[in-house]
Amino acid sequence: MEEARPVRPEELDQTLALVNRVFRTGVDQDMSTDYPLVFASANLNNLRVVSEGGRIFSHAAMAHRELREHGCALPVSMICAVATDPERRRRGAASRIMEDATQAMAARGDAFGLLWTGPARDFYRRLGWEVVGSNGWTYLVEPQQAGRFEQPLPVRPFQAETDLERIIEIHEAQPRQLTRTQAEYRTLLTLPNSEVWMAEETGQAEGYLVVARAYNKSGVVEWGGTSRALSSLLARVLAEPAGERMQVFVPLPDNPMTELLTGRGCHTRIPMEVADGCGLKMVRILSLANLMRQLSPHLEKCLTGCSGQVSLWVRETGERVDLRWDGDNLEVGGGRSRDPQNGAQELSLRQAARLVFGPEKPSQVLDLSNESGQGLDRAFPFGFHIGMLDYV
Numbered sequence: 001m002e003e004a005r006p007v008r009p010e011e012l013d014q015t016l017a018l019v020n021r022v023f024r025t026g027v028d029q030d031m032s033t034d035y036p037l038v039f040a041s042a043n044l045n046n047l048r049v050v051s052e053g054g055r056i057f058s059h060a061a062m063a064h065r066e067l068r069e070h071g072c073a074l075p076v077s078m079i080c081a082v083a084t085d086p087e088r089r090r091r092g093a094a095s096r097i098m099e100d101a102t103q104a105m106a107a108r109g110d111a112f113g114l115l116w117t118g119p120a121r122d123f124y125r126r127l128g129w130e131v132v133g134s135n136g137w138t139y140l141v142e143p144q145q146a147g148r149f150e151q152p153l154p155v156r157p158f159q160a161e162t163d164l165e166r167i168i169e170i171h172e173a174q175p176r177q178l179t180r181t182q183a184e185y186r187t188l189l190t191l192p193n194s195e196v197w198m199a200e201e202t203g204q205a206e207g208y209l210v211v212a213r214a215y216n217k218s219g220v221v222e223w224g225g226t227s228r229a230l231s232s233l234l235a236r237v238l239a240e241p242a243g244e245r246m247q248v249f250v251p252l253p254d255n256p257m258t259e260l261l262t263g264r265g266c267h268t269r270i271p272m273e274v275a276d277g278c279g280l281k282m283v284r285i286l287s288l289a290n291l292m293r294q295l296s297p298h299l300e301k302c303l304t305g306c307s308g309q310v311s312l313w314v315r316e317t318g319e320r321v322d323l324r325w326d327g328d329n330l331e332v333g334g335g336r337s338r339d340p341q342n343g344a345q346e347l348s349l350r351q352a353a354r355l356v357f358g359p360e361k362p363s364q365v366l367d368l369s370n371e372s373g374q375g376l377d378r379a380f381p382f383g384f385h386i387g388m389l390d391y392v
């Protein structure tokens with residue numbers, strides 16, 4: 001078996017055949033069009049494979065993005081399409097690729113790695129990944145509830161040439177997001193088995209909504225705009241096809257869609273992780289010190305006016321992180337050592353993921369002194385939402 005490496009352009013077809021065999025057998029969809037940004041030629045360097053005798057038999061992809069959340073701009077990589085040929089499993093190929101991807105993510109300074117999985121949670125846990133706090137809610141709306149939504153605005157299909165700029169404007173006015181280029185917006189808004197609807201008044205679009213009916217994405221996977229617009233759009237898409245229950249994805253904190261749904265008596269909801277097409281959200285810490293530095297804008301906001309300090313030592317990597325805060329001042333220091341010197345708290349990579357991303361408070365993950373514990377409990381868990389349209 002060869003070492004893990006980036007795929008070569010001439011191997012792309014063979015790689016797609018493998019991931020389609022593993023993820024799309026019996027499904028009338030194709031991974032290259034379901035995840036066009038992942039399998040784009042510009043992303044080939046992020047597709048990692050293992051081959052033997054010229055035959056590719058294991059693969060994982062990275063999709064690199066910037067996450068804007070709580071005033072921080074975090075470079076992250078989402079991992080997708082991790083697959084080994086069924087006849088060559090349990091020989092360490094996927095683990096080798098995941099280690100290679102982890103090194104690549106760390107080398108480019110990503111804040112963390114991110115993925116969603118159903119069946120393979122324990123495979124990833126062995127590699128330092130951990131399930132973290134929830135990504136959002138999924139409301140389950142019945143077609144007979146369509147009548148609860150007024151339709152004050154006319155609704156029409158999206159036209160890329162004229163509507164793209166306005167959608168970008170509406171989406172980017174929302175407080176949290178994964179950044180996209182204009183070309184990426186265009187690609188995501190024209191995915192197969194999905195429709196985009198616009199609600200407008202006197203020529204100005206007030207809102208939009210993306211509804212997908214695909215194997216990997218199902219329901220209202222993105223929306224934006226005023227409450228009037230969202231109501232009109234929901235009334236339109238719930239009305240057909242008759243008889244179908246619709247998943248509507250929303251972030252955890254307050255937002256206009258949740259307000260609208262609950263205000264109309266739609267209360268049935270499940271954690272996003274258990275909705276169709278999702279999966280458990282898992283994070284891999286790459287460098288805890290780097291992550292803490294990237295989270296500084298958030299930490300400074302949460303820790304202002306108090307003082308404390310905590311030293312952490314990550315068992316698997318020997319990385320030491322010293323956090324000290326006092327008044328307006330936050331310092332992140334650290335280095336490497338063979339053991340947890342000077343009273344640093346020892347933790348595993350998986351505990352580090354939970355310390356930062358929850359779901360519980362840091363003082364439930366680690367035994368922290370009162371003062372430091374209170375400080376960290378104020379800053380974490382750091383919740384973040386990735387919209388369903390951006391899922392890879």
Ligand SMILES: CC(C)(COP(=O)(O)OP(=O)(O)OC[C@H]1O[C@@H](n2cnc3c(N)ncnc32)[C@H](O)[C@@H]1OP(=O)(O)O)[C@@H](O)C(=O)NCCC(=O)NCCS
Nearest residue numbers: 082083084089090091092093094095116117119120122123
């Ligand atoms: C998950 C998968 C990629 C692992 O590939 P692989 O090349 O066999 O992985 P490795 O040989 O590196 O590691 C296998 C180890 O992980 C464990 N493992 C593999 N799949 C697992 C799973 N679904 N749940 C828990 N553990 C799993 C195996 O038990 C094995 O450990 P062991 O040999 O000590 O028993 C492969 O099983 C696969 O393609 N599955 C179907 C697609 C899939 O579910 N992908 C993940 C989507 S998020």
